[in-house]
Amino acid sequence: MAAVTLNNIAKQGKHGAAMMPIIQGVGRAAIEIAAVLRSAVFRGALGQAGAENVQGEQQQMLDVLSDEIFLDEMRSTGFVCAVGSEEQEELLVIDEYVHSDYLVLVDPLDGSSNLDVDGPVGTIFSIVKRKTDNSICPHVSDTLQSGQEVIAAGYVLYGPALMMVCSVGVGVDGYTFNSSNARFELSHPNIRIPESGGYYSVNESNADKWTDNMGANLERLKKESGLGMRYVGAMVADMHRTLIKGGIFLYPADDKNPTGKLRLLYEAIPMGFIMEQAGGKAMSRDVAVLDIEPESLHQRIPVYLGSKTKINILLSKNAK
Ligand code: AHM
Numbered sequence: 474m475a476a477v478t479l480n481n482i483a484k485q486g487k488h489g490a491a492m493m494p495i496i497q498g499v500g501r502a503a504i505e506i507a508a509v510l511r512s513a514v515f516r517g518a519l520g521q522a523g524a525e526n527v528q529g530e531q532q533q534m535l536d537v538l539s540d541e542i543f544l545d546e547m548r549s550t551g552f553v554c555a556v557g558s559e560e561q562e563e564l565l566v567i568d569e570y571v572h573s574d575y576l577v578l579v580d581p582l583d584g585s586s587n588l589d590v591d592g593p594v595g596t597i598f599s600i601v602k603r604k605t606d607n608s609i610c611p612h613v614s615d616t617l618q619s620g621q622e623v624i625a626a627g628y629v630l631y632g633p634a635l636m637m638v639c640s641v642g643v644g645v646d647g648y649t650f651n652s653s654n655a656r657f658e659l660s661h662p663n664i665r666i667p668e669s670g671g672y673y674s675v676n677e678s679n680a681d682k683w684t685d686n687m688g689a690n691l692e693r694l695k696k697e698s699g700l701g702m703r704y705v706g707a708m709v710a711d712m713h714r715t716l717i718k719g720g721i722f723l724y725p726a727d728d729k730n731p732t733g734k735l736r737l738l739y740e741a742i743p744m745g746f747i748m749e750q751a752g753g754k755a756m757s758r759d760v761a762v763l764d765i766e767p768e769s770l771h772q773r774i775p776v777y778l779g780s781k782t783k784i785n786i787l788l789s790k791n792a793k
């Protein structure tokens with residue numbers, strides 16, 4: 474039987490056909506970024522680029538290259554009028570397709586601190602429809618839409634296999650890149666997060682700095698659930714394990730990052746969208762991630778993603 478490829482998306486839900494070419498573009502970017510990652514050491518492309526991004530973080534050369542590749546592939550779809558990227562302070566308008574209907578939000582290379590140790594990294598994206606009339610230039614306000622408005626979202630995991638996990642709002646599917654035919658093939662249909670088992674995943678070295686009673690809440694979750702612990706330090710890898718094995722991933726606010734570390738528009742919302750589409754729960758303090766009305770392109774929030782059972786235990790109010 475012929476393998477099911479990313480074209481499958483065209484048949485899904487009411488937005489599948491419109492999303493398919495853009496998600497195909499994400500797939501092409503993923504293949505190129507994976508090739509760049511594999512050869513980076515030979516091209517002198519490991520290490521810092523010498524500039525800071527808008528977050529005040531050192532950009533790695535691979536952050537910059539991945540951003541360029543992603544933007545180029547979004548341009549080549551012909552359906553994207555602008556891209557909001559972690560690596561770019563301002564919204565990037567695609568002049569050639571300024572009248573197109575869709576905007577893409579992206580973290581082109583998430584977890585890039587793992588690059589020095591050949592650890593897993595990822596790409597995270599979400600797609601929204603512009604709010605402004607398409608006769609005019611898109612505006613950053615077009616990106617400021619809550620997760621309820623997201624049409625499609627997903628992530629790419631650069632691990633032992635190259636995978637894309639995505640949703641157009643009718644469940645979550647995982648596609649694995651088959652290098653023998655250069656296609657992403659459906660390998661994980663209808664992913665659902667297990668309610669039992671799994672791991673808790675958090676940078677516990679920050680526990681004494683967490684706010685929102687998270688220290689006590691996590692201790693109670695550990696005691697009640699008996700979960701083991703895993704932490705990669707790349708959101709895509711930690712999210713993917715949580716989705717497949719169950720449990721919880723969190724990045725709480727702390728004294729150093731009082732509004733959290735992870736970015737709302739291109740980290741929390743796409744991952745929250747995927748988690749909810751897979752039957753799990755995505756919270757930020759006591760608010761659903763997808764209900765938050767964004768205020769700025771690079772806004773940060775605390776994030777707790779996982780199975781409903783584990784999130785409910787984490788947030789039950791009786792923690793002392
Ligand atoms: P980045 O987008 O600059 O790579 O930062 C986000 C990453 C996430 O992938 C990960 O969950 C988190 O930062 C890890 O942070 P920490 O090193 O503080 O545990």
Ligand code: MG
Binds near residue numbers: 580582
């Ligand atoms: Mg990131």
